[in-house]
Amino acid sequence: MSTVRTAVLPVAGWGTRFLPATKAVPKEMLPIADKPCLAYVVAEAVLAGIDTMVLVTARGKTSMEDYFDRSPALEMALEQAGKRELLADVIALTRHATVVSVRQQEQRGLGHAVLMAAPVVGTDDFAVLLPDDIVDGRSWDPDGAVTGEDPALGQLLRVHADVGGVVVALKEVPREDTRRYGICAGSWLTPTQMQVERMVEKPKPEDAPSTFSIVGRYVLPGSIFALLREQAPGAIGEIQLTDALAVYAARGEAQGVVFRGAHFDTGNPVGLLDAQLHFAMRHPVYGDAARAVVAKHAR
Ligand code: G1P
Numbered sequence: 001m002s003t004v005r006t007a008v009l010p011v012a013g014w015g016t017r018f019l020p021a022t023k024a025v026p027k028e029m030l031p032i033a034d035k036p037c038l039a040y041v042v043a044e045a046v047l048a049g050i051d052t053m054v055l056v057t058a059r060g061k062t063s064m065e066d067y068f069d070r071s072p073a074l075e076m077a078l079e080q081a082g083k084r085e086l087l088a089d090v091i092a093l094t095r096h097a098t099v100v101s102v103r104q105q106e107q108r109g110l111g112h113a114v115l116m117a118a119p120v121v122g123t124d125d126f127a128v129l130l131p132d133d134i135v136d137g138r139s140w141d142p143d144g145a146v147t148g149e150d151p152a153l154g155q156l157l158r159v160h161a162d163v164g165g166v167v168v169a170l171k172e173v174p175r176e177d178t179r180r181y182g183i184c185a186g187s188w189l190t191p192t193q194m195q196v197e198r199m200v201e202k203p204k205p206e207d208a209p210s211t212f213s214i215v216g217r218y219v220l221p222g223s224i225f226a227l228l229r230e231q232a233p234g235a236i237g238e239i240q241l242t243d244a245l246a247v248y249a250a251r252g253e254a255q256g257v258v259f260r261g262a263h264f265d266t267g268n269p270v271g272l273l274d275a276q277l278h279f280a281m282r283h284p285v286y287g288d289a290a291r292a293v294v295a296k297h298a299r
Contacts, residue, residue, distance in 0.1 A: 004049070010110060011026065012061070027267075038064060048153040128216070129218075134263070135151070137154075155169075169214065169259050186256070
């Protein structure tokens with residue numbers, strides 16, 4: 001059983017690939033079926049045993065904090081309208097976890113964003129989830145009924161409970177895409193667990209040491225904050241989380257896990273659409289109607 005209870009969610013970005021929508025709505029609040037992107041990532045963390053979420057946020061993005069707070073006016077309106085199920089849903093989502101927020105006042109990279117959570121996290125091991133990466137950990141039988149759920153973060157936490165150190169989620173990508181990700185190389189301990197020896201942020205395809213990319217799920221030791229504080233900017237002039245992780249990899253203290261689950265990169269409009277179709281078509285209430293809409297467009 002994992003002892004990790006705190007997760008850091010870097011959510012300070014501008015969401016430039018979704019402008020103009022993100023001029024007034026945080027990217028993380030764009031909907032997938034009936035919930036914002038951020039809710040899927042928080043639900044995954046809660047299912048993996050996390051009880052405290054640290055949002056590393058920025059000016060103009062307070063709707064994320066409001067989402068996880070009680071709303072007396074809305075609750076009263078739902079009560080008066082007799083919408084009891086909706087009311088229960090709206091209250092329940094505020095009770096799953098404690099949501100704390102800190103601000104990243106300058107956008108200096110992912111490593112810098114994670115460092116902003118240091119005063120809340122302290123010295124404990126913690127998780128990081130990047131909300132652009134959404135993973136559906138459910139499995140289904142051939143008739144479409146859900147048979148189980150194994151959140152990606154939970155898969156990492158099981159490895160972490162065994163060996164400690166750094167654990168990252170891995171996914172194989174086409175070689176031409178290595179320049180978009182952190183890339184890991186090392187030796188395979190099992191068909192899905194890599195002892196990571198090298199990590200490089202956004203290498204050119206010809207320089208990439210492998211084609212296994214980091215997906216935005218990490219378990220990290222509290223000692224990483226000391227490294228991040230001292231770290232110089234790396235790829236694209238930013239303080240990169242991957243550069244700090246590479247120090248653990250070189251010491252033999254980093255594992256990579258090829259996780260099970262349907263992964264979506266919602267950081268661009270087509271990736272978000274892919275996730276929206278996936279979740280809408282499997283929605284317990286309007287899955288059938290969503291499939292009919294998709295079939296109409298496929299004609
Ligand atoms: C970040 C990390 C990268 C990782 C990616 C996963 O990059 O720096 O190592 O592979 O997230 O989504 P970004 O997407 O912020 O460019």
